[in-house]
Amino acid sequence: MLPSLHDTIAAVATPPGPGGVGVLRVSGPQALEVAARVWRGRDPRTSPGGRFWHGWIVDPATGEPVDEAVLLVFRSPRSYTGEDVVELQTHGSPAVLGRVLRLLLEAGVRPAGPGEFTLRAYLNGRMDLAQAESVLALVEAESETARRQALRGLTRKLSQKIDALADRLLDLLAHIQALLDYPEEGVEPHAAERVIASVLEEVEALLATADAGRRVREGARLALVGAPNAGKSSLLNALLGFERALVHDRPGTTRDYLEAALEIEGVPLVAVDTAGLRRTDDPVEAAGVERALAVAREADLILYLVDRSRPRPDPPSLPWARTIRLATKADLPAAWRDPDFLEVSAHSGQGLDALRARIRARLLGGASESEVWITSERHREALAEARAHLLEARGAPEDLMGMSLEAAARALGRITGREATEETVARIFQNFCVGK
Ligand SMILES: Nc1nc2c(c(=O)[nH]1)N(C=O)[C@@H](CNc1ccc(C(=O)N[C@@H](CCC(=O)O)C(=O)O)cc1)CN2
Ligand SMILES: Nc1nc2c(ncn2[C@@H]2O[C@H](COP(=O)(O)OP(=O)(O)OP(=O)(O)O)[C@@H](O)[C@H]2O)c(=O)[nH]1
Ligand SMILES: [Mg+2]
Numbered sequence: 001m002l003p004s005l006h007d008t009i010a011a012v013a014t015p016p017g018p019g020g021v022g023v024l025r026v027s028g029p030q031a032l033e034v035a036a037r038v039w040r041g042r043d044p045r046t047s048p049g050g051r052f053w054h055g056w057i058v059d060p061a062t063g064e065p066v067d068e069a070v071l072l073v074f075r076s077p078r079s080y081t082g083e084d085v086v087e088l089q090t091h092g093s094p095a096v097l098g099r100v101l102r103l104l105l106e107a108g109v110r111p112a113g114p115g116e117f118t119l120r121a122y123l124n125g126r127m128d129l130a131q132a133e134s135v136l137a138l139v140e141a142e143s144e145t146a147r148r149q150a151l152r153g154l155t156r157k158l159s160q161k162i163d164a165l166a167d168r169l170l171d172l173l174a175h176i177q178a179l180l181d182y183p184e185e186g187v188e189p190h191a192a193e194r195v196i197a198s199v200l201e202e203v204e205a206l207l208a209t210a211d212a213g214r215r216v217r218e219g220a221r222l223a224l225v226g227a228p229n230a231g232k233s234s235l236l237n238a239l240l241g242f243e244r245a246l247v248h249d250r251p252g253t254t255r256d257y258l259e260a261a262l263e264i265e266g267v268p269l270v271a272v273d274t275a276g277l278r279r280t281d282d283p284v285e286a287a288g289v290e291r292a293l294a295v296a297r298e299a300d301l302i303l304y305l306v307d308r309s310r311p312r313p314d315p316p317s318l319p320w321a322r323t324i325r326l327a328t329k330a331d332l333p334a335a336w337r338d339p340d341f342l343e344v345s346a347h348s349g350q351g352l353d354a355l356r357a358r359i360r361a362r363l364l365g366g367a368s369e370s371e372v373w374i375t376s377e378r379h380r381e382a383l384a385e386a387r388a389h390l391l392e393a394r395g396a397p398e399d400l401m402g403m404s405l406e407a408a409a410r411a412l413g414r415i416t417g418r419e420a421t422e423e424t425v426a427r428i429f430q431n432f433c434v435g436k
Contacts, residue, residue: 027120077124114432115436131159152372172196203390209371219268220301234346239262309329
């Protein structure tokens with residue numbers, strides 16, 4: 001069940017904890033009324049929309065001043081939710097925000113549920129479902145690539161594409177129905193197959209970006225493995241730009257594994273520096289080696305480091321398909337060369353840009369930054385379903401083709417919300433934070 005649209009809601013929009021300024025939002029038919037009750041300054045009830053005023057928040061019961069603040073007036077439909085909205089910008093402490101929220105609740109508003117402002121924007125036709133999900137993605141974006149893709153969703157780049165594909169299927173469906181009703185009119189069968197093939201191609205191209213989308217959303221684990229002294233900890237530090245891991249010329253310096261978060265070309269990563277791989281009688285070091293191999297097994301991508309200035313050790317057993325081989329210490333004279341190894345130096349920085357590019361390419365595949373990516377599991381599922389129905393439609397007799405086209409269009413429609421059930425909508429907004 002979706003919450004009612006007829007009451008007025010309020011919430012703190014800024015994160016908990018002290019901040020320079022804190023924002024409270026009030027939205028709904030009583031927003032101006034309720035705000036006026038706790039405000040000493042220009043009366044919001046008579047203020048035009050699109051204006052802000054300086055004044056004081058007061059406890060209406062006692063007249064006690066609570067904070068000096070700024071009040072913003074948005075008048076329906078020109079607001080984020082499409083309703084009357086008042087924002088109060090106060091000092092950002094939990095004490096101020098908590099007290100002002102209580103005053104608003106006493107004045108007759110209800111606390112907003114998760115994502116309820118954005119839900120109202122959706123229900124009032126201010127944005128479609130994919131846009132609303134992009135708001136959430138934008139709020140949670142942890143990397144530049146994630147931000148850029150979320151903004152594309154917010155500006156309907158994805159929605160336009162999906163709607164256009166669904167429209168083409170519905171147009172074709174209308175033609176086929178006309179054909180069934182008036183067989184003598186006849187659509188050319190090749191024309192139908194051409195439309196299906198071309199929509200299918202676009203659906204598959206979108207699906208092909210879903211892995212990149214997931215990586216950007218969830219990040220990836222990058223394991224650094226190799227013999228003791230290969231330069232793993234040094235490379236981690238070089239990628240991070242500061243001395244996170246202990247580096248020493250004594251082999252066996254790193255004993256346990258160590259994790260560090262970093263962003264490489266827009267991909268959020270957790271890099272894991274591990275103990276050098278070698279046979280050893282020291283039980284502690286042996287346990288470290290065991291852990292290093294386990295870290296490698298679980299990683300999305302492995303960097304296997306070999307010191308190029310010394311004779312090569314026997315290679316360990318690694319999942320080579322997701323391993324990048326590195327020849328380290330490229331600033332020193334080479335003891336060997338191998339075109340399968342990328343030459344890098346943590347000391348001079350040589351090869352690090354090439355390494356970053358290769359890490360990105362391995363994790364994101366061919367997905368180009370200039371395209372719209374599928375960054376939501378819900379969207380991927382809907383597209384996969386549309387693809388299955390399009391495959392059914394191909395070469396099918398007209399009546400079956402019509403049913404499959406309709407099902408494919410419906411699957412696409414779930415993405416933007418043309419076809420979303422109340423339950424789907426409710427589920428999507430559960431994941432939002434309060435105040436958004
Ligand atoms: N203070 C504040 N900052 C914010 C938001 C907000 O709600 N409040 N936003 C919330 O996510 C984002 C901006 N998104 C917004 C989207 C639409 C409207 C809005 O009032 N639109 C009206 C008026 C447009 C106009 O006058 O130009 C409209 O579209 O009719 C405001 C913010 C980020 N920054
Ligand atoms: N010349 C040169 N020396 C390097 C480079 N990278 C690492 N070294 C040196 O190699 C030695 C070992 O470096 P570490 O980064 O500690 O190597 P590690 O692979 O983490 O070693 P363990 O933790 O023992 O497994 C140190 O003396 C480093 O200064 C490099 O790019 N060039
Ligand atoms: Mg180390």
